[in-house]
Amino acid sequence: MQNLAFNILAGLFAFIPALVANPGAVITGGKGRMDFGKNFIDGRRILGDGKSISGYFGGILIGFISGLIVLPAISLLGLFQFTVSFATILVVSFALAWGSLTGDLVGSFIKRRRNIKSGEKGDLLDMWPFVIFAFLFLFLISRSFFASLYGNFIDIVIILVITPLLHRGVNILAYKMHRKDVPW
Helix, strand or coil: CHHHHHHHHHHHHHCHHHHHHHHHHHHHCCCCECCCCCECCCCCECCCCCCEHHHHHHHHHHHHHHHHHHHHHHHHCCCCCCCCCHHHHHHHHHHHHHHHHHHHHHHHHHHHHCCCCCCCCCHHHHCHHHHHHHHHHHHHHCHHHHHHHHCCCHHHHHHHHHHHHHHHHHHHHHHHCCCCCCCC
């Protein structure tokens, strides 16, 4: 049971680069529209004004840096049941942050197709695409790390369950700090 608890804790902490990338995008966002203000073939915006080039790359950078801090700490605390090299830490941090923000873009694209305006509540489309794409990018870029940490899928389920709560809390905080126009 203790190994399972350690694995779950390690899985949650290892996912921090993906979780931090989204608020990082909010903090660094606002410069240069990701879709260049263009519409898709359905006449609706591709992504909307809420997705900026500075936010995308700034969020990836902040998520990546958080991974460079958190993942070695997890490793030093012995939460990983396997050896993690610095090269793996670099790759995992980047994969999670990049996948997270790419998933956020996919969620925005789908929301626009469903005629949900930028900034409007999209329920799970605001929360799960970034998680799913973070896991997907990690799987594609570092299968050995993914299998070692998330191979039993319990951590994935736990992250999918707590993400809506974390997402809501962070968005309320960003709203109160006047970094978001709406608290969702």
